[in-house]
Each structure stands twice: as C-alpha cells, then as structure tokens.
Amino acid sequence: MENDRERWFADPRIPAQHQLPDRFFTKDRTAFDKGHIVRRNDVVWGDSYAEVQNANGDTFHVTNCSPQVKGFNRSSRGGLWGKLENVVLKEAKTERLCVFAGPVLKDDDPIFTGVDDFGPMQVRIPRSYWKVIVAQSGGALQSFGFLLEQDLVDVDFEFQLTREWQRRLIPLSELQTTIGTLELNAAILAADQT
Numbered sequence: 001m002e003n004d005r006e007r008w009f010a011d012p013r014i015p016a017q018h019q020l021p022d023r024f025f026t027k028d029r030t031a032f033d034k035g036h037i038v039r040r041n042d043v044v045w046g047d048s049y050a051e052v053q054n055a056n057g058d059t060f061h062v063t064n065c066s067p068q069v070k071g072f073n074r075s076s077r078g079g080l081w082g083k084l085e086n087v088v089l090k091e092a093k094t095e096r097l098c099v100f101a102g103p104v105l106k107d108d109d110p111i112f113t114g115v116d117d118f119g120p121m122q123v124r125i126p127r128s129y130w131k132v133i134v135a136q137s138g139g140a141l142q143s144f145g146f147l148l149e150q151d152l153v154d155v156d157f158e159f160q161l162t163r164e165w166q167r168r169l170i171p172l173s174e175l176q177t178t179i180g181t182l183e184l185n186a187a188i189l190a191a192d193q194t
Contacts, residue, residue, distance in 0.1 A: 008034060011061035019062050021117045031112065031155055032125070035068030037101050039085045042092065066103045067112070067125050072150035080148045081129060088133060097135050104128040110152060125152060169194045 008022040025034045040059035046052045058064075068081060075082030088099060103126035111122050133144045172192045176182050 008060050008062050008065070011063040014063055016117075020065075020067070020123060021062060024114050024116050024121075024123070025065075025067070031069075031114070032067035033070050033073040034062075034065035035073040035081060035129075036085075037064050037066055037103075037129075038099065039089065041089050042085075042097075042099055066129070067123070068129075069150050069152065069155060071154075072148070081150070084131060084146060084148065088131075091133075091135070095135060097133055099131065099133055101129065101131040104130060104147070110155075112155065125155070126150075127152060 008025075010016050010019050010021060022034075025032055036059060038059055040056055043059060044052055044056045046055055068079075070079070071077050072079045072081050075086050088097065091097060105124070105126060109124040109126055112125050113120060113122050115121065128147055128149045131146045131148070133146075135142045135144075170178075171194045172184055172189050176184055176189075
C-alpha cells in the first residue's frame with residue numbers, strides 16, 4: 001500500500017517497562033531481528049482498507065516480536081522460523097487457518113545486555129519458539145505443533161558459557177572451602193550462577 005512504512009511501537013495496553021522497545025533492536029548492535037510472532041501477512045485482511053491497515057498496524061506492536069537471530073528468522077538465510085512462516089502463508093492462500101505462536105521462556109535462557117529507551121538493560125533471549133497451526137480437512141480439525149530452536153552461538157553475550165563449561169561449574173561456597181584461603185564477599189556469593 002503506497003506510502004505505508006514499517007514502524008514499530010509500544011502496545012498501549014501493556015506497561016512500557018514490560019516491553020522491548022524498537023531501540024533495543026535498531027540501536028543496539030543490531031544483534032537481533034524483530035521476529036514477528038504473528039506474521040503480518042497472516043492477519044492483514046479485511047473488508048475495507050481501514051480494516052486491513054488496522055490489522056497490519058497491530059502486528060507492529062513490539063509485543064508481537066521477540067529477539068531472533070537473522071539465521072533463524074529470515075527464510076532468505078535458511079531460517080527455520082521464516083521457512084515455516086512461508087509454508088503457512090502458502091497454505092493460507094487456499095484455506096483458512098488458525099495460527100498460535102510464541103517463545104519458550106526458560107530460566108536458563110542466556111542473558112543479553114542491551115539498551116532500551118531508559119538505558120542499559122538485560123533480557124533473556126529465548127532459545128526456542130513454538131507454533132501451532134489448526135486447519136480443517138473434510139469437516140474435521142487437524143492441528144500441527146512445531147518447536148524450533150534458534151542457534152545463539154554467534155550472539156555477543158556479555159559472558160556466556162557453553163554446555164562443556166557449564167558442566168564444570170562448582171558452587172562458589174564449595175570452591176571457597178576447597179581453596180581454604182579464599183574468602184569471597186556476600187555479593188559475589190549471592191550472584192553465584194550454579
């Protein structure tokens with residue numbers, strides 16, 4: 001649609017401090033794509049231009065995106081998320097589908113230190129994303145569930161341990177006892193990542 005441009009904005013229904021603003025993606029080393037959770041082409045339809053424009057705009061709330069690496073998000077780079085979105089879009093040309101999707105949030109997801117509208121901040125980056133597609137065939141429902149993992153190896157995390165090194169972690173209190181001459185302060189002990 002002529003003169004329409006992609007613009008991301010905060011969802012006014014959710015407090016700003018619970019959203020990753022556009023700046024996190026555009027001003028912070030461009031480490032991550034704004035991966036649409038619901039692809040705009042999946043919901044941009046309606047009986048009038050105003051309805052189409054409203055549906056399109058709704059997909060550009062920052063709450064509809066999640067940090068995804070380019071090699072996962074973009075089908076042009078072989079990204080699984082993007083490829084699955086293309087399959088859904090192709091199938092949606094000939095049938096009506098319901099699509100549900102989101103990140104898998106885990107306590108051990110790696111932490112990325114970035115910048116938001118208020119300054120430095122830390123955010124957990126999901127390793128996995130899920131998508132459920134529901135279709136109809138011969139009057140009966142069919143549902144398909146997918147779990148896709150993004151490769152975060154090339155992301156510049158502040159300090160990130162591979163599984164090899166995670167297996168070798170030891171509680172700091174135990175290390176302190178083993179060494180015998182080391183006495184760590186309470187803040188360091190409280191920050192122990194084991």
